[in-house]
Amino acid sequence: MRIVVIGATGHIGTFLIPRLVRAGHEVVTISRGTRSAYVDAPEWQSVEQITADREAEDRDGTFPDRVAALRPDVVVDLISFTLESSTALVERLRGTVGHLVFCGSIWRAGESRILPMTESNATPPFGEYGVQKDRIARMLAEETAHGGLVTTSLHPGHISGPGWAPIGPTGNLDPAVWQTLAAGAPLAVPGLGTETMHHVHADDVAQSFERAIEHRDAAAGQDFFITAADAFTVRGYAETAAAWFGQEARLEHVSWDTFRSGLDPEHAETSWAHLVRSQFFSMAKATALIGYAPAHSVADTALEAVRSLIERGELVVERPLVV
DSSP, rough: OOOESSSSSSSHHHHHHHHHHHHHHHEEEEEEESSSOOSGGGGGGGGGEOOOOHHHHHHTOOOOHHHHOOOOOOOEEEOOOOOHHHHHHHHHHHTTSSSEEEEHHHHHHHHSSSSBBTTOOOOOOOOHHHHHHHHHHHHHHHHHTTTTOEEEEHHHHHHHOTTTTOOOOSSSSHHHHHHHHTOOOOEETTTTTTTOOOEEHHHHHEEEHHHHHHHHHHHTOOEEEEEEEEEEEEHHHHHHHHHHHHHHOEEEEHHHHHHHHOOOHHHHHHHHHHHHOHHHHHHHHHHHHHOOOOOOOOOHHHHHHHHHHHHHSOOOSSSSSOO
């Protein structure tokens, strides 16, 4: 099949594009051209790469025509963040494309109430990012249900892997967390540290997109949460990460006000956004309908990302990894 991937050089595309090429598909990518994939792979030499600024072309209404002109059998949309953008693309592709696969987010769900969370019991989203992803997913499901374009929406957890920083044990991207754990120094943790975070390796997310394309009929009109099979609590994540450096985690349980006061406001807000949701998802639906089987645990996923940061010189710690 001829597959057009929008936003192909990010976390997911880094692993998805080589997968699609190895599977024998003709692949065309659309990206802004401001960066290359996080991991080199020879399969990229077989890909037609197009440079385009989606945001700008959405404003002038030309982006859907650009995609349609490429004559795809399947479109994988990894970078749609508004209902308006996705709706315009669907309306242009309706009747001309066999399958549209959209990348959403687990933040289309809100605060946890029942664990594991599923596609049927997830609470309503909050925050503009999650609300928009939810609106897009609902629009796509209705589109397919009413006989229009065949669509599927996949909603990954906190994507991690080589080349970029993972969401850390206190729910943010502050590199000081890793340095503190590596040094065996006290780490401030808000509350009891029992909130959950649900990561996923970028290659497992790529696997889910490949499976959805392969199992089009089963995936038609469906939405799936895509994560690792297990999830971290704040406490468990910190203890696991400290052990990577041969240390024991020294956790200081503090109030949220105290925790916030010790952080840059951006890191504090990121922590709150992750931990207040305290999410853990079931993979049962994705496994049953499209055969999704995550190959990476949350611990392996985070460790691979941290190791990559250290090897690239993007994270400097006092002690080396012992695993």
